[in-house]
Amino acid sequence: MDAFLQQFFNIDILMEAMPLLMRGLWITAQLCVAVVGLGLVGGLFVALASISQRRWLKYPAIIYVDIFRALPPLVLLVFVYSGLPFAGLNLTPFAAVVVAFLLNNSSYYGEVYRAGLQSVPNGQREAARASGLSETQTLIHVILPQAIRNVLPDLLSNTIEVVKLTSLASVVSLAELLYTANMARSITYNATPLVAAALIYLALLWPLVRLVSRYQRPLAI
Amino acid sequence: MRRVGLLTVDRQMRPSLQIVSLSKRFGHLTILRDISLSVMPGELVCLIGPSGSGKSTLLRCCNRLEELSGGDILIEGRNIYSGTARDLKTLRAHTGMVFQSFNLYPHLDVLANVTLAQRKALGRTRKEAEAKALDMLGLVGLADRAKSYPAQLSGGQQQRVAIARALALDPTLMLFDEPTSALDPETVGSVLSVMRNLKTRGMTMLVVTHEMSFAREAADRVVFMDGGMIVEEGPPEAIFGAPQMERTQAFLSRLSKPVG
Numbered sequence: 001m002d003a004f005l006q007q008f009f010n011i012d013i014l015m016e017a018m019p020l021l022m023r024g025l026w027i028t029a030q031l032c033v034a035v036v037g038l039g040l041v042g043g044l045f046v047a048l049a050s051i052s053q054r055r056w057l058k059y060p061a062i063i064y065v066d067i068f069r070a071l072p073p074l075v076l077l078v079f080v081y082s083g084l085p086f087a088g089l090n091l092t093p094f095a096a097v098v099v100a101f102l103l104n105n106s107s108y109y110g111e112v113y114r115a116g117l118q119s120v121p122n123g124q125r126e127a128a129r130a131s132g133l134s135e136t137q138t139l140i141h142v143i144l145p146q147a148i149r150n151v152l153p154d155l156l157s158n159t160i161e162v163v164k165l166t167s168l169a170s171v172v173s174l175a176e177l178l179y180t181a182n183m184a185r186s187i188t189y190n191a192t193p194l195v196a197a198a199l200i201y202l203a204l205l206w207p208l209v210r211l212v213s214r215y216q217r218p219l220a221i
Numbered sequence: 222m223r224r225v226g227l228l229t230v231d232r233q234m235r236p237s238l239q240i241v242s243l244s245k246r247f248g249h250l251t252i253l254r255d256i257s258l259s260v261m262p263g264e265l266v267c268l269i270g271p272s273g274s275g276k277s278t279l280l281r282c283c284n285r286l287e288e289l290s291g292g293d294i295l296i297e298g299r300n301i302y303s304g305t306a307r308d309l310k311t312l313r314a315h316t317g318m319v320f321q322s323f324n325l326y327p328h329l330d331v332l333a334n335v336t337l338a339q340r341k342a343l344g345r346t347r348k349e350a351e352a353k354a355l356d357m358l359g360l361v362g363l364a365d366r367a368k369s370y371p372a373q374l375s376g377g378q379q380q381r382v383a384i385a386r387a388l389a390l391d392p393t394l395m396l397f398d399e400p401t402s403a404l405d406p407e408t409v410g411s412v413l414s415v416m417r418n419l420k421t422r423g424m425t426m427l428v429v430t431h432e433m434s435f436a437r438e439a440a441d442r443v444v445f446m447d448g449g450m451i452v453e454e455g456p457p458e459a460i461f462g463a464p465q466m467e468r469t470q471a472f473l474s475r476l477s478k479p480v481g
């Protein structure tokens with residue numbers, strides 16, 4: 001038992017690794033903000049394109065979503081980081097991660113938004129247009145607020161997935177939380193930093209997971 | 222600005238709404254064929270007929286919610302199917318539309334429902350829009366529900382809010398698409414009485430309805446449609462009292478017969 005605690009819950013080692021873990025957490029936070037923020041915006045445009053009446057917008061958007069939902073994000077990341085330099089495009093690890101996950105992510109967010117947009121009855125659009133609102137005004141003031149509200153749990157779920165996804169960035173040597181934890185583990189020959197990283201992820205995501213569950217209670221209509 | 226002369230006379234004689242040999246097809250299906258109809262300022266015209274006769278489609282054409290296959294629609298003398306997007310926006314803002322299913326915005330309270338288009342389409346300030354909204358809500362008897370959300374209102378109340386929302390844009394013409402068809406019987410009366418009130422205030426209205434008693438007693442003119450065509454039109458006494466066409470007679474007798 002003592003050996004177990006020494007190996008997984010060693011306070012001394014935890015204290016030693018903490019500054020490193022915090023630096024990793026800071027990178028993870030930056031990654032999340034960039035990937036989630038851009039993904040939420042990019043996904044919206046993907047969704048709007050995919051339900052557009054204009055074929056030259058609609059079909060490319062559908063193909064985009066299909067491709068990047070099917071490609072494993074890890075493959076995508078390795079390709080962007082190690083493959084694109086051959087095309088003369090050298091990205092920093094951070095930029096490579098953002099680009100790769102944005103491609104993956106905006107297609108997932110796009111599908112969520114699309115479901116939301118399609119859940120708003122057509123009468124809403126007609127009423128808004130009939131009262132003289134432009135297409136854009138109708139979208140901003142009438143359709144989107146309802147669409148987003150209808151798919152809020154799915155947007156949150158997706159965001160949780162994205163936060164977890166950022167741990168893949170360790171494969172391109174980006175010093176985010178998992179990477180720093182693993183580094184600390186190999187320096188100290190002790191698993192405590194990994195346990196700490198797991199607990200940090202848990203502490204970050206648990207409130208979000210709870211929130212999703214609350215929203216997903218069956219709605220009385 | 223009362224001027225005596227040709228211009229004034231012209232204005233007075235010009236129909237609010239003029240539909241000229243309109244036709245509408247969906248693919249090979251002809252929904253409306255060669256419809257011509259005028260509504261004069263201050264007139265209340267009821268469109269009646271069996272379901273599928275094209276009444277609602279005709280009404281929706283008047284706000285350009287549908288595209289035409291042929292013919293023209295003029296509102297206040299202006300062709301709504303030519304002209305720029307901006308023209309259409311202005312025109313729509315001044316043509317009030319009331320839907321069967323109300324289509325209030327569920328995420329906004331009553332006041333915001335009535336002010337949205339005033340602010341975004343007509344460019345009124347929040348203060349102006351809210352004053353106007355409260356005025357119009359008062360007119361439909363719901364000034365005390367400004368802070369309620371649509372889901373908290375009965376169907377009849379929601380429809381009255383929808384009417385207030387349309388009126389707040391100072392329309393010259395109001396289009397009603399079966400405004401009472403989705404309502405509980407006990408709330409139908411409140412909506413109809415708001416519409417009667419509008420008529421006494423001189424509003425020009427085109428109403429698609431199944432409420433024959435309303436058409437009989439409130440309309441200046443009744444238009445009977447069947448199979449995408451206008452079969453017969455005239456004052457309510459004539460249409461209901463002595464219909465000339467066989468199809469009108471058949472329709473009206475079906476209605477008066479007890480079911481079963």
